[in-house]
Amino acid sequence: MAFDIEMIKAVYERMPARIDAARKLVGRPLTLTEKILYSHLWEGAPTQTFERGKSYVDFAPDRVAMQDATAQMALLQFMQAGRPKVAVPSTVHCDHLIEAKVESKTDLSVAVDKNKEVYDFLSSVSDKYGLGFWKPGAGIIHQVVLENYAFPGGMMIGTDSHTVNAGGLGMIAIGVGGADACDVMAGLAWELKFPKLIGVKLTGKLNGWTSAKDVILKVAGILTVKGGTGAVVEYFGEGVTSMSCTGKGTIANMGAEIGATTSTFGYDESMARYLASTGRADVAALADTIKEHLTADPEVYADPATYFDQVIEIDLDTLEPHLNGPFTPDLATPISQMKALAEKNGWPTKVEVGLIGSCTNSSYEDISRAASLARQVAAKGLKTKAEYTITPGSEQVRFTIERDGFIDTFESIGGKVFSNACGPCIGQWARAGAEKGEKNTIVHSFNRNFAKRADGNPNTYAFVGSPELVTALAIAGDLTFNPLTDYLTNEAGEQVKLDAPTGDELPTKGFAVEDAGYQAPAEDGSSVEVKVSPTSDRLQLLDPFAAWEGTDLKGLKLLIKAKGKCTTDHISMAGPWLKYRGHLDNISNNMLIGALNYFNEKTDNVKNQITGDYNPVPATQRAYKAAGIGTIVVGDSNYGEGSSREHAAMEPRHLGVRVVLVKSFARIHETNLKKQGMLAITFAKEADYDLIQEDDSIDIIGLTTFAPSVQLKVVLNHADGTIDTISVNHSYNDQQIEWFKAGGALNIIRAGVN
Ligand code: MIC
Numbered sequence: 001m002a003f004d005i006e007m008i009k010a011v012y013e014r015m016p017a018r019i020d021a022a023r024k025l026v027g028r029p030l031t032l033t034e035k036i037l038y039s040h041l042w043e044g045a046p047t048q049t050f051e052r053g054k055s056y057v058d059f060a061p062d063r064v065a066m067q068d069a070t071a072q073m074a075l076l077q078f079m080q081a082g083r084p085k086v087a088v089p090s091t092v093h094c095d096h097l098i099e100a101k102v103e104s105k106t107d108l109s110v111a112v113d114k115n116k117e118v119y120d121f122l123s124s125v126s127d128k129y130g131l132g133f134w135k136p137g138a139g140i141i142h143q144v145v146l147e148n149y150a151f152p153g154g155m156m157i158g159t160d161s162h163t164v165n166a167g168g169l170g171m172i173a174i175g176v177g178g179a180d181a182c183d184v185m186a187g188l189a190w191e192l193k194f195p196k197l198i199g200v201k202l203t204g205k206l207n208g209w210t211s212a213k214d215v216i217l218k219v220a221g222i223l224t225v226k227g228g229t230g231a232v233v234e235y236f237g238e239g240v241t242s243m244s245c246t247g248k249g250t251i252a253n254m255g256a257e258i259g260a261t262t263s264t265f266g267y268d269e270s271m272a273r274y275l276a277s278t279g280r281a282d283v284a285a286l287a288d289t290i291k292e293h294l295t296a297d298p299e300v301y302a303d304p305a306t307y308f309d310q311v312i313e314i315d316l317d318t319l320e321p322h323l324n325g326p327f328t329p330d331l332a333t334p335i336s337q338m339k340a341l342a343e344k345n346g347w348p349t350k351v352e353v354g355l356i357g358s359c360t361n362s363s364y365e366d367i368s369r370a371a372s373l374a375r376q377v378a379a380k381g382l383k384t385k386a387e388y389t390i391t392p393g394s395e396q397v398r399f400t401i402e403r404d405g406f407i408d409t410f411e412s413i414g415g416k417v418f419s420n421a422c423g424p425c426i427g428q429w430a431r432a433g434a435e436k437g438e439k440n441t442i443v444h445s446f447n448r449n450f451a452k453r454a455d456g457n458p459n460t461y462a463f464v465g466s467p468e469l470v471t472a473l474a475i476a477g478d479l480t481f482n483p484l485t486d487y488l489t490n491e492a493g494e495q496v497k498l499d500a501p502t503g504d505e506l507p508t509k510g511f512a513v514e515d516a517g518y519q520a521p522a523e524d525g526s527s528v529e530v531k532v533s534p535t536s537d538r539l540q541l542l543d544p545f546a547a548w549e550g551t552d553l554k555g556l557k558l559l560i561k562a563k564g565k566c567t568t569d570h571i572s573m574a575g576p577w578l579k580y581r582g583h584l585d586n587i588s589n590n591m592l593i594g595a596l597n598y599f600n601e602k603t604d605n606v607k608n609q610i611t612g613d614y615n616p617v618p619a620t621q622r623a624y625k626a627a628g629i630g631t632i633v634v635g636d637s638n639y640g641e642g643s644s645r646e647h648a649a650m651e652p653r654h655l656g657v658r659v660v661l662v663k664s665f666a667r668i669h670e671t672n673l674k675k676q677g678m679l680a681i682t683f684a685k686e687a688d689y690d691l692i693q694e695d696d697s698i699d700i701i702g703l704t705t706f707a708p709s710v711q712l713k714v715v716l717n718h719a720d721g722t723i724d725t726i727s728v729n730h731s732y733n734d735q736q737i738e739w740f741k742a743g744g745a746l747n748i749i750r751a752g753v754n
């Protein structure tokens with residue numbers, strides 16, 4: 001039986017009436033996204049309509065999920081909220097802190113030992129406050145959620161940007177910072193700007209070498225890393241219903257890479273099959289009773305241009321396998337064009353490692369299709385040229401694929417199976433030789449490929465592809481190999497061609513697992529003690545941030561003007577730094593160390609305006625803090641893209657940065673900054689970015705009359721005595737302005753004002 005079935009039942013009971021009410025108010029047929037949103041309003045049954053891209057709306061999500069690297073900060077905040085128990089079903093998943101080095105068992109036991117303090121903390125907080133706890137080794141949050149908790153028509157938030165993965169099972173699932181999770185667990189509303197809607201119509205049917213991954217790689221190429229900002233992407237069409245549920249999960253997962261708020265799919269038979277095979281026939285039976293409410297009204301898909309803000313159509317019959325990269329997930333190249341492009345751009349063409357799995361692509365279907373290629377290695381007398389690794393998404397998947405012989409197949413071609421965890425995807429990869437910084441190419445089926453992400457080496461060119469394509473390229477050892485047309489020379493010197501992959505959507509013998517790794521919380525956790533040692537270097541209780549001083553901010557020094565791409569990986573790097581995710585002061589030592597200084601094109605090297613010296617960013621900021629001088633960070637477009645990690649907002653706040661001024665923000669990061677009491681503003685004229693000089697002292701004017709939709713003024717006092725005054729925009733509503741004034745949203749919850 002499924003977890004929290006009573007909650008699901010209650011959601012389904014209230015959905016039909018709420019959807020009818022919304023349809024009447026809106027006065028037209030509804031998309032699936034609108035149905036789910038309007039049936040999850042904090043106020044209950046809808047009484048008003050909302051404007052897409054404009055109205056801030058309070059929602060009541062059904063559940064919360066957190067992974068270990070973000071849960072620490074989320075739960076440290078929750079502990080300050082003064083609540084005895086979480087208000088909605090919530091879970092914690094231990095997946096990010098396990099380093100991939102030798103193989104799964106060894107790596108897992110090293111991690112359990114090394115991270116004991118953090119795991120004990122998370123486990124005892126979960127026990128105390130009523131959260132489900134998934135132990136290290138149980139799997140990656142999004143895979144475990146898809147297998148156990150996601151349900152069509154539900155709404156969840158999670159402290160990880162790929163929470164959106166659950167859209168594959170027809171949810172509205174959204175990635176947030178820990179402070180947002182804390183609100184919902186504390187029984188408060190969750191606020192989101194009512195999204196715009198992008199419709200993607202899939203015609204035709206996946207075939208041959210093309211897989212669900214290629215759909216999203218193509219969409220990323222069309223929309224770019226910013227194209228989905230502020231929008232929910234809703235997929236429909238015959239290509240969708242013929243696709244597996246886990247394939248839909250892959251597409252939804254990588255919606256994070258185009259900045260989309262989330263992606264979703266209407267309830268269909270593939271979802272019912274997936275629910276049944278993962279032990280939740282009861283959820284499918286419930287969903288069947290209201291199935292017309294779990295997809296859009298028929299008029300919508302018949303005439304999408306009328307109902308969506310933007311419509312994209314992709315023909316699966318002709319869609320080619322793609323490889324996206326290097327260094328950004330939206331640089332999409334159809335495999336047939338890779339050879340020419342790699343030559344033109346000087347990308348290293350020898351593939352050193354192929355890595356499959358991760359939260360994005362480790363379904364039974366993915367693994368079985370990849371295994372069908374691995375089997376051809378022996379059958380065709382080939383030898384695998386590159387290293388090859390497999391990261392299963394959950395213990396249930398791992399156990400089942402082991403039972404079905406796939407692990408043996410992978411091992412027979414030299415494959416190495418890592419723990420059921422994030423591992424190489426998040427820089428938890430002790431890759432031998434990476435420290436040498438050599439230029440090299442890897443291909444993986446993960447979702448992100450920002451510089452340094454997998455192995456810390458800035459010269460690793462990472463390309464994202466389907467597990468099938470990654471496997472073929474690992475066998476060939478060549479980035480320019482097109483398995484659709486090219487031949488390989490086998491050990492006997494013959495020319496052989498790989499057959500297109502085949503596989504099973506779901507295990508014919510069903511899923512199996514001995515110990516899934518779940519720990520239920522105590523019935524009454526009031527006597528459970530949560531210990532945080534005052535001398536720990538990994539955990540630190542939080543002190544409240546100071547409230548706004550009530551005046552304009554004058555004489556702020558420019559800390560850094562970041563040039564170009566500045567993702568959360570640049571602002572608060574993961575990999576080795578993950579270990580400090582529960583210790584704000586220690587992790588602050590990575591603040592902005594990956595950002596490129598506009599003035600000298602160096603990373604982690606900025607001018608200290610007091611001494612004139614160039615030093616690392618964190619040390620420079622600490623010097624300003626010690627001198628009682630506030631600072632400002634300036635950035636380019638889509639600043640803070642990527643992860644949900646609120647450390648990227650809390651570190652600057654903790655170290656005394658007051659303002660972040662950029663051309664544009666990624667959604668989660670902008671909210672995280674606001675939540676932590678930071679001033680997050682954007683240039684009214686993007687070109688004003690060019691006016692910022694290295695020795696600027698900057699004033700922010702208008703804060704005493706800070707109001708929604710009213711611009712602020714920024715005065716740039718240049719070192720030569722000249723002054724530029726520019727206008728800046730902000731997106732704060734009344735409540736968010738209160739967060740700013742209080743010095744952070746948590747200060748308000750704690751004071752019980754809210
Ligand atoms: C990621 O994929 O970047 C992460 C690591 O899962 C992050 C969360 C984190 O930084 O802890 C995310 O995507 O939100």
Ligand code: SF4
Nearest residue numbers: 162358359422425426
């Ligand atoms: Fe883990 Fe990578 Fe998935 Fe993030 S994207 S949850 S790091 S596997």
